[in-house]
Amino acid sequence: MTPRRSQLAAVALTASAALALGGCSFTNPVMTLQPYSGGDGVRAELREGAVIVENLMLLTEAEGEAGFVLGSLVNRTSSDVEITLDLDGLVESFEVPAAGTVNLMEENLTIAEITVAPGGKLTGTLSTPEDGSIQVQAPVLDGTVPPYDEYLDAVTTGETWVPRSQN
Known part of the structure; x- marks a missing residue:
């Protein structure tokens, strides 16, 4: 594999990993936006x-x-x-x-x-x-x-x- 192909493969792998890991939070609600009892009451x-x-x-x-x-x-x-x-x-x-x-x-x-x-x-x-x-x-x-x-x-x-x- 040429150095150019190795670099492209690394970039593609990194982008795929970022997309896959970032997608986990796409379907989950942001919990800090949910109302909750912040005190003892x-x-x-x-x-x-x-x-x-x-x-x-x-x-x-x-x-x-x-x-x-x-x-x-x-x-x-x-x-x-x-x-x-x-x-x-x-x-x-x-x-x-x-x-x-x-x-x-x-x-x-x-x-x-x-x-x-x-x-x-x-x-x-x-x-x-x-x-x-x-x-x-x-x-x-x-x-x-x-x-x-x-x-x-x-x-x-x-x-x-x-x-x-x-x-």
Whole structure:
């Protein structure tokens, strides 16, 4: 084989290998583009890609103790949406503005007595008049350990939660 033919064969082999290996990702979705729960809480969609609860979780010291609700309600539609949250006897409705978010931390939602121990999951319901309802399994976390202890302090003292960085 002449040097010229050897070079052409090497180029052809390299191009074929690159095409074959690159083709593997052609049929697979890019996982970083898929919605997921990036925190300790749960993510759920009432309307696909439009009305969403992000990072919903509850903090408590123990089963039977008060609990603090964390998470965000997200509205990516062009009109206001009323979202109702029903968790362990706590029923609250929120008007989420068009293309807006309601941060549940800032609402200081507390449940008088959590019926699930830390480490478990509490079944709750999210609903809108337009989309119906869905059930969510919100994790119950130990609020006495960092970084969650600062949130639980607000529940036990009855004060409005303020981030430590603003104290």
